[in-house]
Amino acid sequence: MESKDLDQQLIEKIKNGDQAAFGLLLEKYQQRAYYFCLRLVSRPEDAEDLAQEGFVKVFKNISAFRGAASFQTWFYQILLNLCRSYHRHRYLVNRFTFNFSRRDGEDEEMEQSLENSVPDQSLDGNPQRLINNEELKLLLEEALQTLPRQQKEIFTLKHFEELKISEIAGITGLAEGTVKIHLFRAVRRLQEILKEFKEQR
Amino acid sequence: MECKKIQSDLVNYYYQELAGSARSAIARHLETCNACRQTYVQIKKALAMVAKEQLEKDKSSAFWQDFQYKVYRRLAAEEASKSWWRDLLVPRRLAPVLAGAVMLLLIIVTSTRLVKNGPEMTSSDLQLAQELELIENYDLIQDLEILENLPEAEQLRG
Numbered sequence: 001m002e003s004k005d006l007d008q009q010l011i012e013k014i015k016n017g018d019q020a021a022f023g024l025l026l027e028k029y030q031q032r033a034y035y036f037c038l039r040l041v042s043r044p045e046d047a048e049d050l051a052q053e054g055f056v057k058v059f060k061n062i063s064a065f066r067g068a069a070s071f072q073t074w075f076y077q078i079l080l081n082l083c084r085s086y087h088r089h090r091y092l093v094n095r096f097t098f099n100f101s102r103r104d105g106e107d108e109e110m111e112q113s114l115e116n117s118v119p120d121q122s123l124d125g126n127p128q129r130l131i132n133n134e135e136l137k138l139l140l141e142e143a144l145q146t147l148p149r150q151q152k153e154i155f156t157l158k159h160f161e162e163l164k165i166s167e168i169a170g171i172t173g174l175a176e177g178t179v180k181i182h183l184f185r186a187v188r189r190l191q192e193i194l195k196e197f198k199e200q201r
Numbered sequence: 202m203e204c205k206k207i208q209s210d211l212v213n214y215y216y217q218e219l220a221g222s223a224r225s226a227i228a229r230h231l232e233t234c235n236a237c238r239q240t241y242v243q244i245k246k247a248l249a250m251v252a253k254e255q256l257e258k259d260k261s262s263a264f265w266q267d268f269q270y271k272v273y274r275r276l277a278a279e280e281a282s283k284s285w286w287r288d289l290l291v292p293r294r295l296a297p298v299l300a301g302a303v304m305l306l307l308i309i310v311t312s313t314r315l316v317k318n319g320p321e322m323t324s325s326d327l328q329l330a331q332e333l334e335l336i337e338n339y340d341l342i343q344d345l346e347i348l349e350n351l352p353e354a355e356q357l358r359g
C-alpha cells in the first residue's frame with residue numbers, strides 16, 4: 001500500500017477514536033518530526049518539545065484535516081509554524097533581554113564559533129594537509145544555521161526531508177518559482193562557505 | 202541552450218526536479234560544456250558534504266519510547282483540562298462548583314464596589330456636606346460684615 005493511502009486510513013481511524021492508529025502515526029513520523037525541528041531550531045530539547053507539540057496539534061485538529069493535501073504536507077506545515085513561532089518568541093526574548101544578558105544569544109555564539117573555526121584550522125599552516133571531511137561537514141552544518149530563515153527552511157525540506165519542490169510550495173505557501181530561487185541561493189551560499197574554507201587553508 | 206539558463210537550473214537538476222526534455226537538454230549540455238560541468242561538479246561536491254546521515258539514527262529506542270510517552274502525557278493534560286469543563290455540566294458536581302462560583306462572584310462584586318465607592322460619597326453625604334459648607338460660608342460672611350461695619354460704627358460713634 002502507498003504510504004499516502006496508509007496515512008489516510010490511519011487518519012480515518014483516529015477520527016473514529018482509534019488510539020492505536022494514532023500510536024502508529026506517531027511511530028511512523030516521530031523521527032522525521034524530531035530531526036526536522038532539530039535542523040530548524042538547533043537545540044535538541046527544544047526540537048523534542050516542538051515535535052511533541054506537533055503531534056498534539058495533529059490529534060487535536062484531526063477533524064479539521066480533510067485530506068485535500070497529503071498528511072505529510074499538513075504535518076510539515078504544523079511543524080514549520082511551530083518552529084517559526086519558536087524563533088519569533090526567541091527573537092523577542094533576545095531583543096528585550098539583550099542589555100541584561102548575552103547568554104541567550106546562542107546564534108551569536110554559534111556564528112562566533114563558526115568564524116573562529118576557520119582561522120584555528122589554518123594555524124597549523126600545513127598546505128599539504130588533507131581537508132578533514134568531518135570538520136567540513138560540521139562546518140557546513142553550522143553554515144546552514146546562518147542561512148536566512150526561508151532559505152534554511154526550504155533547503156531543509158528539500159535536502160534532508162527530500163520533498164518535491166511542488167510539495168514544499170504547498171507547505172510554505174510560496175510559488176514553485178520562489179521556492180526554487182530560495183533553494184538556489186541556499187546552495188550558492190553553502191558553496192561560498194565551502195570555497196572560503198578551502199581558501200583559508 | 203544558454204549557459205546562464207543551464208546554470209540556474211543545475212540545483213533543480215541535481216535534486217531531480219526536472220523531467221523529460223528539460224532534463225535531457227541539461228544532460229547533453231553538460232557533456233559538451235566544460236564551464237557548466239565544472240559548476241555542476243562544485244554543486245554536487247558541496248551538497249554531498251551536507252551529510253544527511255549526520256543526525257539520523259543516533260537515538261536509542263528508549264529515547265523514542267520516552268518521546269511517545271511525553272506526547273501521550275501532553276494529550277492527557279489537554280484532555281484533563283477539557284474534562285474540567287465537561288464536569289461543569291454534570292449536575293452532581295455542578296452544585297458545589299456553582300456555589301463556589303457564586304461566592305467568588307459575590308466577593309469580586311463586593312470588593313469592586315468597595316474600591317469604587319471608597320473615596321466617593323453617597324448623594325445624601327454630598328448633600329449634607331454642601332449644606333455644611335453653605336452654613337459655614339454664611340457664618341463667615343456675617344462675621345466679615347460685622348467686622349467691616351465695626352470701625353465705621355465706632356467712627357460714627359466717635
Ligand SMILES: [Zn+2]
Nearest residue numbers: 204234236237
Ligand atoms: Zn554551458
